Amino acid sequence: MLRQYELVERVLGYDPDADEAVLNRAYVYTVQKHGTQKRASGDPYFSHPVEVAGLMTDLQLDQETIITALLHDTVEDTLATIDDIEANFGTEVAQLVDGVTKLSKIEAMPENERAAENLRKFLLAMSEDIRVLLVKLADRLHNMRTLHFIKSPDKRRRIARETMDIYAPLAERVGMYEYMREMQLLAFEQLEPEAFHTITKRLEELRSQDGGQVDAIALAIKQALAEAGLQVEVSGREKHPYSIWRKMAERHVSFEQVTDIMAFRVVCDTEADCYAAMGVLHTTWQALPGRFKDYISTPKSNGYRSLHTSLMYENSMRVEVQIRTREMHQRNEFGLAAHWAYKQGDRPDGQVGWLRDLIEIVDASHDAEELLEHTRMAIYQDRIFAFTPKGSLFQLPKGATPVDFAFAVHTDLGAQTVGAKINGRHMPLRTPLNNGDVVEIIKGKNAEPQLSWLGFVVTGKARASIRRAVRLKEHAEVAEIGRKLFDEIAGRVPAKIGKKAVREAVKRLEMEDEEDLMFAVGAAKLTDREVMEALVPGSTSDLPDNHDWSRRDHAISIRGLTAGVGFKLATCCHPVPGDRIVGLRKKDEGVEVHAIDCLELASGIDNDWLDLSWGKRSQGATGRLRVTIYDRPGTLAEMAGIFAQNVANVTSLEQVQLDHPFTTYEIDVEVQDLAHLTRILSAMRASDAVAQAERV
Structure with a gap:
C-alpha cells in the first residue's frame, strides 16, 4: 500500500502546483473515516481507496481526481456525508464523490434490475464529468485484483460477469486498453477457470x-x-x-x-x-x-x-x-x-459522441432488461465506417443497416426514415452496410418508426428509439379509447363536467395530466367508480362499496339453482345471455357457469353438472373478443369508436401479440346479450381497420 508521503510525491512529480496540504488532509480523512474496517483480504479497508488513488497518479490525473479516489467510498461505507466532503474539500470534489457514490450497488433489487440501475446511474454520472468513470474503472480494477479473497464462488462470478459485461467494454470505449485487458483476464479466470x-x-x-x-x-x-x-x-x-x-x-x-x-x-x-x-x-x-x-x-x-x-x-x-x-x-x-x-484548462469533452448515445438510451429504455440489452449493444461491438453524402464519418457495429445509420446521425432523422440509397443505389432498409459505404437517408414528413425495424437493427440507440416511439404510439391510441370511455362515465355523474372538474380529477387521482388520465381509463387501470368519485367527490357514497358501476341495473339471475347457492360466470368461455349454459358444481365451492361448448368442461367430468338457463335479469355479462388490427395510426381509435357506437363498455384491453403489420388485442366488453356481442363482432369485421375479429 502507498504511504502518505509516497502518494503526495507522485502527484507533485507531475503537478508541482498541486496543493500538498489538501492531499495530506484527504489521505488522513479516509484513514480516519474507514477506521478499523477490513477487506476480505484482511487488509485495512482504507488500503483500497489509497491504491485506487495510486492508479490515478499512474495516469497523471489532476488533484481533484486523486482526492475523489481517496474519498470515493467514505459516503457509502462510513458516517461521512456529501455535505462533510464539500465543507472539507470543496464543491467540485463533493460532486465527483457523489457521482461515484451513486454507482454503488442497490442490494435490495433483483440482480438484473440492480445491474441495470447501477448502469443507469453510472451513465448519468458520467455525462456530468468523465472523471467519475475514470475513478470507477480504477475502483473496479483494484477490486478485481483482490477478487480471489472473496470466499463465495457465486459472488466472485457475479462480480466477474458484471466486469466483463459492463466495465471492461466501457474501459475499451474510453480507450483504456490496459485496464480493459487486465479486467478481462481477471474476470476470465473466475468465469472460465478450466479454460484459463x-x-x-x-x-x-x-x-x-x-x-x-x-x-x-x-x-x-x-x-x-x-x-x-x-x-x-x-x-x-x-x-x-x-x-x-x-x-x-x-x-x-x-x-x-x-x-x-x-x-x-x-x-x-x-x-x-x-x-x-x-x-x-x-x-x-x-x-x-x-x-x-x-x-x-x-x-x-x-x-x-x-x-x-x-x-x-x-x-x-x-x-x-x-x-x-x-x-x-x-x-x-x-x-x-x-x-x-x-x-x-484543456478539458476533454466529457460527453463524447458514444456517451451522448448512451444517455439517449437511458432516457428511451423502458425497463432493466431493455437498458442492459441496448447498452451492451452500444458499448461492445466491432465497428465499420460509413459516410454521409457530404463526407461526415460515422462508426457503427458490424451488421448495421441504413436505419442504424440514420439514428446515429440524429434521432429525428431515424424516426422519419422511409428509404435509403447506398453508394447511389436504392437499397432495402434491412441491407447490412459495408466499410466505406456512402449512405443517403430518404425521409418522409409524416413517417414514424416501424415495429418491424426491430427485426434487423443492431445498435442500442436505434432499438431504444424505435421501442420508445412504438410505446408512445400505443399510449396515444389507448388514451383515445380512454377518452371515449371517459365521456360515457362522465355522463353518469349527477353534474355537468367541465375542464375544471377534469383538472381536479387529475390531481385527486395523482395523474400527471389529462392524457395520463385517459390512458389509465383506456387501459382499465381505473374503475368507473374511481373516475366518478374523482370528478364529483361523494357522488357514489349512497351506493354499496361493492357496487359495480359498469353494470348498474344489470344484475344477472340464473334459473336452475337452489335458492342461496352462489355462482360465478366462468372466465374461460365468458358466457353471455343467449348462450346455452351449464353449471359445474365443485366440491366445497359454488357453481361455475359455462357455455355448453366450453372446452374446460371436459376437465370437470367428475363434478356435478347442472342444467341452467338465464333468468329475467340477464344483462351486463362480459364477453371476450380477440381482435387483430392493422398497425397504422388511428386503427385503435377506430376500434374504440365501434364499441362506443354500439354502447359497449370496455373493461379490459390487453395487447397479446405483435406481428407487423398487425397487432392483436384481447378485449373484455360488457354486453346486454349474445345478439349485442354479435353486432359488435359484425361491425368489427366490416371495418377497414380490423384484419380479424372473433369471440374467445
Missing part, C-alpha cells in the same frame, strides 16, 4: 520451447526497419489467455490452430514513419489479405489510432503488428485519461 488454466499452461509450455522466439522476431522487425533508415522501438508479447480463448471460440478452432498468438508493436517518431514502416514490413514478409486496418486516417470512436497488419513470418507463423507514434501509443493505452490536462 489450460491456456495459461499451454502458453508456459510454448515459452519454454520457443527459445526466446518473441525477442528474435522483434529483433528481426527492428533490423528490417533500421536498414530502411527508420529508427523505431519494437516490443513483442504473447496475447493474453482471454484474447486467445475468444479467437478459439469465434473461429471454432483448438489452441494449436490459433496461429497469431504473438503480437508486436512498432513505435515510430512520426505518422509518415508509420506508413513507411508498414511498406517495409509488407515488402519484407507476406501480408495476409484482409487483415490490414488503418486507424490513423480513420480513428476509432474512442480516439484510438494505429496501423494494424498481419504478416506471415518464417515457418508459416502468423504475427500481428501494430504501428503507431509515441503520442498515439500513450493515448491508445490510457485513452481519455492520457489527454486529461485539467490544470491547463
Whole structure:
C-alpha cells in the first residue's frame, strides 16, 4: 500500500502546483473515516481507496481526481456525508464523490434490475464529468485484483460477469486498453477457470520451447526497419489467455490452430514513419489479405489510432503488428485519461459522441432488461465506417443497416426514415452496410418508426428509439379509447363536467395530466367508480362499496339453482345471455357457469353438472373478443369508436401479440346479450381497420 508521503510525491512529480496540504488532509480523512474496517483480504479497508488513488497518479490525473479516489467510498461505507466532503474539500470534489457514490450497488433489487440501475446511474454520472468513470474503472480494477479473497464462488462470478459485461467494454470505449485487458483476464479466470488454466499452461509450455522466439522476431522487425533508415522501438508479447480463448471460440478452432498468438508493436517518431514502416514490413514478409486496418486516417470512436497488419513470418507463423507514434501509443493505452490536462484548462469533452448515445438510451429504455440489452449493444461491438453524402464519418457495429445509420446521425432523422440509397443505389432498409459505404437517408414528413425495424437493427440507440416511439404510439391510441370511455362515465355523474372538474380529477387521482388520465381509463387501470368519485367527490357514497358501476341495473339471475347457492360466470368461455349454459358444481365451492361448448368442461367430468338457463335479469355479462388490427395510426381509435357506437363498455384491453403489420388485442366488453356481442363482432369485421375479429 502507498504511504502518505509516497502518494503526495507522485502527484507533485507531475503537478508541482498541486496543493500538498489538501492531499495530506484527504489521505488522513479516509484513514480516519474507514477506521478499523477490513477487506476480505484482511487488509485495512482504507488500503483500497489509497491504491485506487495510486492508479490515478499512474495516469497523471489532476488533484481533484486523486482526492475523489481517496474519498470515493467514505459516503457509502462510513458516517461521512456529501455535505462533510464539500465543507472539507470543496464543491467540485463533493460532486465527483457523489457521482461515484451513486454507482454503488442497490442490494435490495433483483440482480438484473440492480445491474441495470447501477448502469443507469453510472451513465448519468458520467455525462456530468468523465472523471467519475475514470475513478470507477480504477475502483473496479483494484477490486478485481483482490477478487480471489472473496470466499463465495457465486459472488466472485457475479462480480466477474458484471466486469466483463459492463466495465471492461466501457474501459475499451474510453480507450483504456490496459485496464480493459487486465479486467478481462481477471474476470476470465473466475468465469472460465478450466479454460484459463489450460491456456495459461499451454502458453508456459510454448515459452519454454520457443527459445526466446518473441525477442528474435522483434529483433528481426527492428533490423528490417533500421536498414530502411527508420529508427523505431519494437516490443513483442504473447496475447493474453482471454484474447486467445475468444479467437478459439469465434473461429471454432483448438489452441494449436490459433496461429497469431504473438503480437508486436512498432513505435515510430512520426505518422509518415508509420506508413513507411508498414511498406517495409509488407515488402519484407507476406501480408495476409484482409487483415490490414488503418486507424490513423480513420480513428476509432474512442480516439484510438494505429496501423494494424498481419504478416506471415518464417515457418508459416502468423504475427500481428501494430504501428503507431509515441503520442498515439500513450493515448491508445490510457485513452481519455492520457489527454486529461485539467490544470491547463484543456478539458476533454466529457460527453463524447458514444456517451451522448448512451444517455439517449437511458432516457428511451423502458425497463432493466431493455437498458442492459441496448447498452451492451452500444458499448461492445466491432465497428465499420460509413459516410454521409457530404463526407461526415460515422462508426457503427458490424451488421448495421441504413436505419442504424440514420439514428446515429440524429434521432429525428431515424424516426422519419422511409428509404435509403447506398453508394447511389436504392437499397432495402434491412441491407447490412459495408466499410466505406456512402449512405443517403430518404425521409418522409409524416413517417414514424416501424415495429418491424426491430427485426434487423443492431445498435442500442436505434432499438431504444424505435421501442420508445412504438410505446408512445400505443399510449396515444389507448388514451383515445380512454377518452371515449371517459365521456360515457362522465355522463353518469349527477353534474355537468367541465375542464375544471377534469383538472381536479387529475390531481385527486395523482395523474400527471389529462392524457395520463385517459390512458389509465383506456387501459382499465381505473374503475368507473374511481373516475366518478374523482370528478364529483361523494357522488357514489349512497351506493354499496361493492357496487359495480359498469353494470348498474344489470344484475344477472340464473334459473336452475337452489335458492342461496352462489355462482360465478366462468372466465374461460365468458358466457353471455343467449348462450346455452351449464353449471359445474365443485366440491366445497359454488357453481361455475359455462357455455355448453366450453372446452374446460371436459376437465370437470367428475363434478356435478347442472342444467341452467338465464333468468329475467340477464344483462351486463362480459364477453371476450380477440381482435387483430392493422398497425397504422388511428386503427385503435377506430376500434374504440365501434364499441362506443354500439354502447359497449370496455373493461379490459390487453395487447397479446405483435406481428407487423398487425397487432392483436384481447378485449373484455360488457354486453346486454349474445345478439349485442354479435353486432359488435359484425361491425368489427366490416371495418377497414380490423384484419380479424372473433369471440374467445
